[in-house]
Amino acid sequence: MTDLTPVLSATWGAENSWTLDTYTNHGGYAGLKKALAMEPTDIVAAVKDSGLRGRGGAGFPTGMKWGFLPPDDGLPRYLVVNADESEPGTCKDIPTMLSAPHTLIEGVAITSFAIGCNHAFIYVRGEVVHVYRRLMKAVEEAYAAGHLGKNIHGTGFDLDVTVHAGAGAYICGEETALLDSLEGRRGQPRLKPPFPAVAGLYARPTVVNNVESIASVPAIIDRGVDWFTSMGTERSKGMGFFSLSGHVKNPGQYEAPLGITLRELLEMAGGMREGHELKFWTPGGSSTPIFTDEHLDTPLDYESVGAAGSMLGTRALQIFDETTCVVRAVTRWTEFYKHESCGKCTPCREGTYWLALILKRLEAGTGTEADIQQLLDTCDSILGRAFCALGDGATSCITSSVKLFKEEYEAHVTQGGCPFDHSASALFEYADASDAPAIEEAHA
Amino acid sequence: MSYDEQTLEGLTKDAAEIIGRYPVKRSALLPLLHLVQSIDGYVSPDGIAFCAEQVELTSAEVSAVATFYTQYKRRPNGEYAVGVCTNTLCAIMGGDEIYRQVSERLGVGHDETTADGKVTLERLECNAACDYAPVMMINWEFFDDQTPESALKVIDDILAGKAVVPTRGANTVASFKETSRVLAGFQDGRADEDQGIGEPTLAGLKVAKDQGWKEAGK
Incomplete structure (x- = not known):
């Protein structure tokens, strides 16, 4: 430990x-x-x-x-x-x-x-x-x-x-x-x-x-220097904050040597909330490709997280349990990138606009199978072609989630709606009104 | 500009102090825009003209900057800017439902202000308090770990004209204009006010203490 x-x-x-x-x-x-x-x-x-x-x-x-x-x-x-x-x-x-x-x-x-x-x-x-x-x-x-x-x-x-x-x-x-x-x-x-x-x-x-x-x-x-380098891994030295949020018992700031694992951190944080299990998580904020329970033992240092296909980023571990709809999560992040795109370069400004549009119809159950491929193609047109890292970051959660949870995107299409009860993800009880007309578009 | 003499005198004095903080005048523009919001409650045409004069830009150039940033309001803002985080994590933890109920209680939607000018409601992006989700911000003070009940209680207090208290931060929420003045870089003497540090902030520290862990070499 x-x-x-x-x-x-x-x-x-x-x-x-x-x-x-x-x-x-x-x-x-x-x-x-x-x-x-x-x-x-x-x-x-x-x-x-x-x-x-x-x-x-x-x-x-x-x-x-x-x-x-x-x-x-x-x-x-x-x-x-x-x-x-x-x-x-x-x-x-x-x-x-x-x-x-x-x-x-x-x-x-x-x-x-x-x-x-x-x-x-x-x-x-x-x-x-x-x-x-x-x-x-x-x-x-x-x-x-x-x-x-x-x-x-x-x-x-x-x-x-x-x-x-x-x-x-x-x-x-x-x-x-x-x-x-x-x-x-x-x-x-x-x-x-x-x-x-x-x-x-x-x-x-x-x-x-x-x-x-x-x-x-x-x-x-x-x-x-020796004190600092005594912490961490070969190429990721020292300590850093690991910020746990989401469906964990004790979310918060855990200052630890780089290279600690989510399994260890989860144990310190009291585990997932009672009666639930880990579904997916971000190792370093919304701009880093998502991980699943397969990555519980990935050392959280720059090299290991990179080798596993994501990025250590800001060590912002957003943790979601099995009640969470991946398509909903990704759609919301994408709306964020659309809102925050500065408009300077075309791939990011137009790309995030179309990504949000496609994701919203997929989430609402009015999308098609072809939309899923269109998402990936649009991400292809942004990644590496945007002026700064915002555009690249916007594609991370989409490409990684389609890779890991494609069947969930497909389920939205075949069922014509979201298969999840959103209220089950909340920390308090309420009657799910997500079948009601969608709340107005954010930042319209 | 239609500022009365006294207001203009105060603004000019404050602007000089702000400009004095920077090696290059134009750097003062963002705090100056916060400053005019502290007088007008939004970035008014007068405010734009004032800033333009102070940093020697055209009013078009100042407008171009002001419209880029979401904290600068283009219409008179309510006395309280109420924001419910509906970015992914907060939304999923309950932020969507909190927003829905708050919006219903206030009778306004995103970026709209109640008829009495009390509250402007916003769907917020991430406000860096994810370990306290779901989060609501009022005039940029933290209301952590919200439920629809706790959020509506705060909203009702505001509507009833009562002062409201954040879960972390100052002893009461300052008005939108007062907050804007702080953001322009003028201290209001409230830095030592404290609602206590929250459990998530101390979560790791508590585990380390319980386990008797010390940092390396101590």
Whole structure:
């Protein structure tokens, strides 16, 4: 059995866990103190050696990303924290910022020092007002304590931090769309190259990292590379949040070494809800191909999940039991991608529109056998042809579910409707009204 | 612009503070749009003209940005923005039925506002609280683990003019305009208010404690 390893979450249960006092009393800002006594290049090297990989979904090595910045030319360079947590199923950064915002602020200070940044930004989604309050307060406290501002702890290092609220757009989690949004534009992705490391915010060298990646930096510096690499697997080092949601007894945040399995996590979470069994799950959010009970023992690290045909993504484990209609789940995700497609490229804008249309008629029982093939063909026209990863992600749940549950799509066609009682999936009792006229189209 | 002198003076002062946070003026546009929502309750034509003037863009350019983001409202929003998550996970756990009942009680559908201007209802996309599904958001505060009964109780309280309390977050839900001002980056002194941390947030921590597990090397 793999042990859980609470590091970022260690102080969440403490009284007033979000305050500077609580954080400091639990050893907070020791990493910053150590970092300020190091050469910036040594900090970058340590994070490289730790093997920390981006916790926002793509899994790109964090230290390597920092290493891509060109040599200092005396002009500004920026750190931008991606706190636009919006991938369906993903719910780890919000509790981190709500319960221990200083973990992130300390990480921002260390990272900025390492990469030579004097103005960092935290781009937090706009739909979480209390998180924004806590972040603004934490930044204010950090300034007052001398962890931010001018001449930090007498080192001559200056750092300003601006906390910026978005305004409701999933695409802004894509790093270049986020930069456009932060520049006051529509959040649409940019052509790469140039990558943000070369021309990012205001066309200056920029590092964009996820909240959890940056929040992991203080512990790596404070406790050392060997400590971090003692957790995880050969190529997926360290700990990370595994966010369990859905039909499990105790959903929530489980901070564990990478490589833990769903079987182990389910046991810790008390198993599936009483009297039900696992049907399908996402290993890393709605953009990752779905898994079934065949994958209970797949180590949840980047390599193993990839080899099994999905992606580790954000370790957002959405877990569904046998009452759940796959076609309903996939249709709803697809409507999400349709709504969130930014419209910049044709494959994604038109493709998600048609996918949602076809899926809705399949779900309603008015589709045909040919529609199922049409779905796959449409996915083919999007995957690898969209401007950014949103389009690719939109196809994942469709192609994987048709592969695993084709008979369920066919049953909707042959029965002329959904074979499932939707009320059986809910956590409370009610009379299923799904035969009634469908509720109005979302976001019409 | 038809803002009275006092309002315009306040807006201009706030705008200067917002613009001062960024190395490049245009970056202030998103918070400025939140700011005008804190005055008008939506992104009004006046608000667009004001933002355009502040960041030296045309009103067409500002409109193009404002219409991209769902949190910017094109019609006067209700005092309470009530959103029920109907993305896959919440929908399946009961969000669809909660939305149906809330919509029926309010007599409005998605993106519609009650006649008294109290509530604007929305079907929400994922709000990053999946471990608390089904989730409802009111003025961007969390109402976790909802049932139709718990959601309708909150709705009835709003309709009766009572203050409502989130399950995680501040002591009461601020109004749409007050919330918009916070999102423009102005603290309201409520960061330390707390409804307690929820069980799912602490779920892993509790297991680790019960099992006596410590992080490696401790």
